Amino acid sequence: MGSGHELAATALDTLPITVAIIDDEGEIQFTNQSWSEFESAERDDEHIGSNYLAAAVTADDEYAQQAVDGIEAVLAGDRDSFSMEYPCHSPDEKRWFLMRVTRFPHDGQRLASLVHLEITERKLAELAAEANAEQVQKERQALEHVLERVDGLVRTVTDAAVGAETRTEIEHDVCRRLAATDPYVLAWIGRVDVTNRRLSPREWASDDDVPLEDDNLVLDADGAHPAVQALERDDAQVIADVTAHDAADRLWPRGAGDYFQSVAALPLTYGDVTYGVLVVFADEPDAFDERELLVLDSLSGTVATAMNALEVRRMLTTEAVIAVDVAIEDPSLFVTALSATFDATVSYRGLTEADDGTPLVVLHVDRTLEDDAVDETGIAHDVTILSTTDDGTLLEVATTDGLVTALSEHGAVIRKLIVTDGVADLAVDLPDGRSARSAYDLLERRYDRVELLSYYERDEPAQTPHDVTARLESSLTDRQLMALRKAYYANYFEWPRDISGEELAESMDISRSTFHQHLRAAQRKVLAELFD
The missing domain is CATH 3.30.450.20 (PAS domain)
Structure with missing residues (x-):
């Protein structure tokens, strides 16, 4: 024992x-x-x-x-x-x-x-599980609250955007309904003034006496402001805590934290067109978490879609167009490169298409050129001489990514494009403000220096190529339309002619008789459209 x-x-x-x-x-x-x-x-x-x-x-x-x-x-x-x-x-x-x-x-x-x-390990695991369960419960309750609030917010903002008759009405109602929703205390929608590069609050609403921000925002100088960043980066921008932000004192007056503590800015974008920016202020820090931004991003998309619908409706019922005149300095612009190579003034005549769909730009050079002068340019485009006269040379340039074709895709009608001494003077008509803004942004992205000379609305619109084509496409074949365009752009109908029928036929790789058959058929159909 x-x-x-x-x-x-x-x-x-x-x-x-x-x-x-x-x-x-x-x-x-x-x-x-x-x-x-x-x-x-x-x-x-x-x-x-x-x-x-x-x-x-x-x-x-x-x-x-x-x-x-x-x-x-x-x-x-x-x-x-x-x-x-x-x-x-x-x-x-x-x-x-x-x-x-x-x-x-x-x-x-x-x-x-x-x-x-x-039993320390087991107890710690139990406590962690209890804490997680409590956290999950809190998050579930918070999510239910957010969903309830968001559901009402989405409904009311969507109703405001879809039911409005004007863009100003959309902006006013959206800001008013956002400012009336906790924890938001101020909302404004800004538009960009292309002429002076300023972002201006156009409509706003606030809870109680929350003040609107002072003055307009200069896009190049106020890069720290979330509204400017949202516009230039085309993405939502957030300041989670205004009081701790480095640039808060510069962006807002002292004491702004007494009114709002966090800010979110979202671009109002439809496709490749930006209508402005939506800025929302909240009276608590970290108000704009990932879920909140998803909701606001969806709402900003709804607002932009509604604005686009109004623009389309206005385009169908108005005869006004936006006229934009700019000066472009960039040696990479192919018309500028041609002007520099030939030491001459180059002007735009028109746009047509080859049989394979490649855009063909017709240009006039105010000096006589020989074939070898074109062959030795080194310009990365297929350049062909259509005709040569005492007044200059008519060129045809095949390009798929040039300035003319890009503007055409934005609905622009080129009134003037002349290059002299390295500066391209461009004047275009666009169907509406969004197209004008989109086209101007395209120019700024592509070229080194773009100076806006004028931006205004004209009551008498220029007829667009799409208008002409739409009326004639049912009767004109592709070859007939190409023959008619080439003859017109090359001054074939002027007297004396700048180009012969044989030269135009050669540019289309057809016989002279075939060219004249296409041209006469096209003329007959155009006249029938005019007189019948």
Whole structure:
């Protein structure tokens, strides 16, 4: 039996748990090695023979009292066992233990085993799970609140945008409804003045007395403002905390944080056309999280779509066009390169297409050129001489990515394009403001220096190539239309003629008689459209 007790004691010493045996008075009779090491680390006095219950009672701790009550109930025979979990934190770390008390008889004595098992890892996992569950619940509640608020916001802003009759009405109603929605306190929509490169708030609304920002924003100078960044980067921009932003004092007057603490700016874009920028202010920091920006981005798209619909409707019912005159200085512009190569003035005559659909630009050079002069230009375009007269040379340039074709894709009608001394003077008519803005942005992106000379609305529109083609495409074949355009652009109908029918036929790689057949058929159909 003695050897059995020694074997049991040795085995208990190997277990990663603390074990003690107490008698019915609470006095410690035996401990394993883990208990001894733990107790020695906690206090210096000898634990064998000490009273466990007396030591526990002195601890001013609710867990200690709970443990004493449980142990006494087991020793008194009121229950066979007792267990509890309790914290036992040190200054360096948090720890939790599971205590289990079990009564057993030995040699006529009533004894109890006390086992303490560390459960820190399990407890930390449980606490983390509880925290996650609480966080998930909070996020669910916040999401439900956001969805409820957003649903109403989307409905009311969409109704305002779709139901408006004018662009100003859209801007006014959208700002008013945004400013009336918590946590927003101010909203404004700005438009770009192409002439002086300023972004100007056109319509705004605020909650209570939140002031509108002062003055207009100069696009090149106010790059720190989120509205300017949103416009130039074509993406939403956010200042999460105005009071901590480096440029806040420059962008807004001191005390602005008393009115708003975060700002979001979103471009109003439909396709490749930007109508302006929507700026929203909130009275709390970090108001524009990812979900909020998704909603606002969707709303800005709805507003831009509504503005586009109004522009299209206006285009169908008005006779006005936007006239834009610019000066372009960039040696990479192919007409400028031609002018520099030939040391001559180059002017635009018109645009047609080859059989394969390649755009063909007809240009006039105010000097006589030989074939070898064109061959030696080194310009990355297919340049052909159509005719040569005392007044100059008529060229045909095949290009798919030039200025003329790009403007044509934006609905522009070129009134004038003349290049002299490295400067291209360009005058175009565009169907509406959005097309004008889009075309001007295209020029600024492509070329080194673009100077806006004038920008105004004309009541008498120029007839667009699309208008002519649409009326005649049902009767003119591609070859007939090409022959007619080439003859017109090359001054074939002038007297004396700048070009012969044979030269035009050669440019189309057909015989002279075939060219005249196409031309006469086209003339007959045009006259029938005019007189019938």
